[in-house]
Amino acid sequence: MDIIQALKEELQIGRNQVEAAVKLIDEGNTIPFIARYRKEATGSLNDEVLRQLDERLRYLRNLEDKKEQVIGAIRAQEKLTPALEKQIRDAATLVAVEDLYLPYRPKRRTRAGIAREKGLEPLAVWIYKQEAGGSLEAEAAKYVSEEKGVADVSEAIDGARDILAEQISEMAKYRNYARKKTMQDGLLEASAKDEKIQSVYEMYYHFSEPVKKLAGHRVLAINRGEKEKILSVKLIAPEEQIVRYMEKQLIIRPDGDAARVMEEVILDSYRRLIGPAIEREIRARLTETAENGAIQVFGKNLEQLLMQPPIAGCVVLGWDPAFRTGCKLAVVDETGKVLDTTVIYPTAPQNRVEESKEIVKKLIRKYGISLISVGNGTASRESEQIIVELLKEIPEKVQYVIVNEAGASVYSASKLATEEFPQFDVGQRSAASIARRLQDPLAELVKIDPKSIGVGQYQHDMNQKNLSEALQGVVETCVNKVGVDLNTASAPLLAYISGINKTIAKNIVAYREENGAFSTRRELLKVAKLGPKAYEQCAGFMRIQGGKNPLDATSVHPESYKAAEALLKQLGHDPKEIAAGGIRNIRKEIADTAKLAKELSIGEPTLLDIVSELEKPARDPREEMPKPILRTDVLEMKDLKPGMILKGTVRNVIDFGAFVDIGVHQDGLVHVSQMTDRYIKHPLEAVSVGDIVEVKVLAVDVAKKRISLTMKIRETK
Numbered sequence: 001m002d003i004i005q006a007l008k009e010e011l012q013i014g015r016n017q018v019e020a021a022v023k024l025i026d027e028g029n030t031i032p033f034i035a036r037y038r039k040e041a042t043g044s045l046n047d048e049v050l051r052q053l054d055e056r057l058r059y060l061r062n063l064e065d066k067k068e069q070v071i072g073a074i075r076a077q078e079k080l081t082p083a084l085e086k087q088i089r090d091a092a093t094l095v096a097v098e099d100l101y102l103p104y105r106p107k108r109r110t111r112a113g114i115a116r117e118k119g120l121e122p123l124a125v126w127i128y129k130q131e132a133g134g135s136l137e138a139e140a141a142k143y144v145s146e147e148k149g150v151a152d153v154s155e156a157i158d159g160a161r162d163i164l165a166e167q168i169s170e171m172a173k174y175r176n177y178a179r180k181k182t183m184q185d186g187l188l189e190a191s192a193k194d195e196k197i198q199s200v201y202e203m204y205y206h207f208s209e210p211v212k213k214l215a216g217h218r219v220l221a222i223n224r225g226e227k228e229k230i231l232s233v234k235l236i237a238p239e240e241q242i243v244r245y246m247e248k249q250l251i252i253r254p255d256g257d258a259a260r261v262m263e264e265v266i267l268d269s270y271r272r273l274i275g276p277a278i279e280r281e282i283r284a285r286l287t288e289t290a291e292n293g294a295i296q297v298f299g300k301n302l303e304q305l306l307m308q309p310p311i312a313g314c315v316v317l318g319w320d321p322a323f324r325t326g327c328k329l330a331v332v333d334e335t336g337k338v339l340d341t342t343v344i345y346p347t348a349p350q351n352r353v354e355e356s357k358e359i360v361k362k363l364i365r366k367y368g369i370s371l372i373s374v375g376n377g378t379a380s381r382e383s384e385q386i387i388v389e390l391l392k393e394i395p396e397k398v399q400y401v402i403v404n405e406a407g408a409s410v411y412s413a414s415k416l417a418t419e420e421f422p423q424f425d426v427g428q429r430s431a432a433s434i435a436r437r438l439q440d441p442l443a444e445l446v447k448i449d450p451k452s453i454g455v456g457q458y459q460h461d462m463n464q465k466n467l468s469e470a471l472q473g474v475v476e477t478c479v480n481k482v483g484v485d486l487n488t489a490s491a492p493l494l495a496y497i498s499g500i501n502k503t504i505a506k507n508i509v510a511y512r513e514e515n516g517a518f519s520t521r522r523e524l525l526k527v528a529k530l531g532p533k534a535y536e537q538c539a540g541f542m543r544i545q546g547g548k549n550p551l552d553a554t555s556v557h558p559e560s561y562k563a564a565e566a567l568l569k570q571l572g573h574d575p576k577e578i579a580a581g582g583i584r585n586i587r588k589e590i591a592d593t594a595k596l597a598k599e600l601s602i603g604e605p606t607l608l609d610i611v612s613e614l615e616k617p618a619r620d621p622r623e624e625m626p627k628p629i630l631r632t633d634v635l636e637m638k639d640l641k642p643g644m645i646l647k648g649t650v651r652n653v654i655d656f657g658a659f660v661d662i663g664v665h666q667d668g669l670v671h672v673s674q675m676t677d678r679y680i681k682h683p684l685e686a687v688s689v690g691d692i693v694e695v696k697v698l699a700v701d702v703a704k705k706r707i708s709l710t711m712k713i714r715e716t717k
Helices: 003-011 015-026 031-037 047-076 082-090 094-104 111-117 121-129 136-141 153-169 172-185 216-227 239-250 257-306 353-367 380-393 408-412 415-420 426-439 441-445 464-482 502-515 521-526 532-541 558-571 593-599 604-615
Strands: 187-192 206-210 231-236 316-320 327-332 338-344 371-375 399-403 645-654 657-661 668-671 692-701 706-710
Touching (some): 003 047, 031 047, 031 464, 031 532, 047 082, 047 094, 047 464, 094 172, 111 121, 121 136, 121 153, 121 257, 136 153, 153 172, 153 257, 172 239, 187 216, 216 231, 216 257, 239 257, 257 464, 257 645, 316 353, 316 426, 327 353, 327 426, 338 353, 338 426, 353 380, 371 426, 380 399, 399 426, 408 415, 415 426, 426 441, 441 464, 521 532, 558 604, 668 692
Parallel strands (some): 371 399, 668 706
Antiparallel strands (some): 187 206, 187 231, 316 327, 327 338, 645 692, 657 668, 692 706
């Protein structure tokens, strides 16, 4: 297989782009580095395409290795023919290769194997060929042997039947037909093992849907219901059509005993061997497709969450709500440093509301707190009501935000949190995390396992390796897109930078603590285990504010410094202008970018990137994202009425809709059919996590805590 050509066709990009990307990957370059600093080579392929290319490259190389292994194994058996070798080499998937290898794969002891040991294979061949003019009984009688364990004619025919059933089941042609036909016309059915049991799977107690129409979220839900022993699940294949097709191919003469036996063999081969194998395979494929779709949605949600804009320049009070153990508070300054921590008990059973208010008022006055970040967990509603009352009693202008605290408890109990806050208990660490994730979501959320952040669906039922790899890739993309401040970034944040692993990240922090702030990017080469290759990969994503070279504060890579300096000199600008806030409208000073790029010995994409950085040094792409909704008053679920129009924040996007926080401590659901007037296949076509959307209340069920919302509100205005 020409892997380069296959990737070109799959990804719909140029062959030269594929060749360049593959070469760069093989040389050990990271995806963020290739996407940002090797645009000339790849034709400006972005992170997403490069990750797809990398994933498919690994699959296709694995496929080619598998083909060689299979060809070698069949050749060793002296059964490889030119036609079979061509079939194997032309196979486009691992499944196709496995189908072709099946007849030659070493087998465990089977009914067919036992029959072969009894010498019944020639009889199986006779039946398969359906010889004219011969009697099956007379032929079978030749194989009756007490010594070989064949007691009578019936036992001989049964053994031959088993051999034929296995041989037919191993023919790629019939497995492939059964697979395609079942995918096209099969049904997946689910039913309750006990209908008296109430569960979240009740909608699947009498469920049947064509395999080809099954939505991913249904597959994952049914799988979970089956795993929890609440549902019985089976795949209903078009058996009659498949068997008839096989009979047309295999029965040469429609009359006679041999033909009758062949009919029985075909049915047995399908029901006992082919059908169950295809059912397992199709269900595995449905699960894999559903998981891949869910992982993509999870990844997109995670990206939007990580790329939420930071709220800079505020002293924040982190509030981790609770009942019996009290609400943990942490005051965090503009840089994320924890200034103070305490515990208050305004909620049940202690209800020390006034005392708690006084403590919070003193903290607001003492530290100039302007924002309160409240976790959305247990006792969040009660805490919010107290905060709203408190804000009405003070002259200071303070606002609050309800923050999704998913993962805060995981972080606060982790080894990392213990190292970061050895003097704090779990609750204090959680409060600090809740405050910091409002100040800089990306810097704080990278400390938490992405699977624990709570923006996915069925994540615990998926292939954990695939999920982890995909989510790590998302975090890596986000961190490198934003870049980090080399002198303030934590080790967990640095570990996601291109070319940096956890060990090197810790070494960077250790070097910083021992030698003080980095003054140049070149100083990174003094860090233990950070060699020239790692430096090449990471340097452009590290920022140094107020360093010796103003270019170190931008995303211009050190390899392009000479070109950037020559550009500034040619246009009559001083590099110091960069540190002063950038050089506005420098692009307008360039008459011909292609000509200038050639003069500077760099590519045009690199020149344009340099120009962008000189105009707006280290621009934060998160600035373009919608800001969180800041609140000063509380709304309760009982206050909601159908027809009300509210603003809300998208908290999670799933296959069938999106959950929107409208400030009542119970996210409302906007079904995919209620998102837009046009048809959309998936909610991500309309919304993303973090989006601020206007919604109308359709229905409220206080008892079941369900809110139905719509985004189709134009006709009501």
